[in-house]
Amino acid sequence: MTTPTGGTSAVGGHDLTVLLVDDHAMFRTGVRAELGSAVRIVAEAGDVDEAIAAVETYRPDVVLLDVHLPGGGGAEVLRRVATRHPETKFLALSVSDAAEDVIGVIRAGARGYVTKNITGDELIDAIRRVAGGDAVFSPRLAGFVLDAFAGTIEVAQVDSDLDRLTEREREVMRLIARGYAYKEVAKELFISVKTVETHVSSVLRKLQLSSRHELTRWANDRRLI
């Protein structure tokens, strides 16, 4: 494994370590080239078992995880290691933007979702964000979230706050769906970027934990859960 040392800004003063999981070697090579020296790629894996072994061995900061993976898919990797290694963050990466894949992998524990045609800089930014504990929402993912939590429901009908988005969270999601970056969202709503990040993380948590029946039904309509 090559160990380039870029030394650019990284969380905690050391280079971010990244595990690359994808069943296409060519794609892995491409990502490696695009990431360059911004992060340290400690290993690559081509299927679920390799990925799990690599997570156990290297304890990377971030796992770039393909959604479609031999052995049960990215969600399977998450199910088997995510709870045991909370310090490792997962960022899903896929060509498929089918709603069930996206929401499925998020509900399994990924902290974000980006499509494979993302540019190198955006990917590096997303990796840093995820490593720092934030969530990464693409416009498409924000659209899915709004769709899943759609419909106005009476506050009294809702059992827990997990089951609905606050007005502010909805606004943030809508802006992200409209193509705003976090910085632009912050400017638009007159709040700090940190607050935007808090809102987004909170939406991610709701998406993962909510048992809201509309969400379940929406998911069932698309054959997931």
Add this chain to the structure above:
Amino acid sequence: MTATPPVRRLYRSPSSRVLGGVAQGLADHLGVPVLWVRLAFVVTTVFQLAGVLAYAAFWIFVPLGTAETSPGLASATRRGLRSEEKDTDAAPSNRYTLQTAALVVLGIGVVWFVVGSNRVSSLLFPAVLAIAGFALIWRQADDTSLRRWVWETSGWQAVLRTAAGTLLVLIAYGVFVAQLGGGLGSAAQLLAALVVALAGAGLLLGPWVVRLVTALAEERRERVRSQERADVAAHLHDSVLQTLALLQKNASDPALVATLARRQERELRDWLYAEPSHDGTTLRKGLVADAAEIETTYRVPIEVVGVGDTDPDADVDALRAAAREAMTNAAKHSGADRIDVYAEVGGAEVEVFVRDRGRGFDPTQVPEDRLGIRRSLVARMERHGGSAVVRSAPGEGTEVRLALPLVRDRSPNGGRDGAPEGADGGADR
């Protein structure tokens, strides 16, 4: 809506079924609540057990429906690239199972009442046992056919279920014979004779039947596979090969190559992962199609995200046309390297946002041509009772917000004026 809808076929429901999925399938097909169908089965049981027999007939003759997914997802699932969907038959909630159980008890009560209590003991008990046995066995057969691709999932549970079903049927038979004629002895004798006859027939015909069945399954699998291969080959030839040829020819023009690759990607993605399409063009589909066209013309990627959807009418078509104009504008003038389009169909209104991070402009000092475009956007939307707001500043990009109320109580001159936060409500300066 000139396209004729495809013939609707009756399928048993694989997802939310309690017994055979017959009632759910019928309810889906007829568009009535499933409870009605179940009640109908119970009520018709009064007439010579017609309900039970009809249910059994439906179970035998109506094929089990399959969950429809896009080819890309189906293939990924087959190759084990995605996590196996949790049991497809785990769906019916406890409420429905309880409901069905209650109905079954009710049905038994009805039969009791009709047949008369004196004959009940002799007939009803074995009949219920036999029905339960058959239900178990058939249900097992359903599950196997549902998972054709993975034989291993059956396992010992399947064997156990089938055995239990067979046992139930045998007991029912024994009780029946014992009660009809001369006691348990003759029933045992009859059963023994039956078993011997069956064993003999099995010995004679068994190998032949087995070979026939395997050959049939093999043939069917082969046919499905070759059909799939032909489909894929045709598609690859029509699109991917053509694009690759074009790419080679235009290798010297990076922008064109990128556009071609992007268009091909979009098309392939659509083919692989799009949700199974309904007929007719909805607003979202229209926007995606427009975006693809503009993207090809001006070589700027356009990302369309949508929440909710609506069928087209004159107003929605106007909205789509305005959105198209906004996209064209952004692609032509902004110089941005990508354009985001967001469409949201809410309860009260439809909104479409077209946003670029291009050079933008100062709305107070608009060049003549762009003012014209803005006027036409605003005027067009207002004619249809909606609004258009253009927000822009030099260096900050441009965002166009198009809105159309869905509750159509419009005043003749369009009523609503632009949203308060807009930098431009279409007023002349």
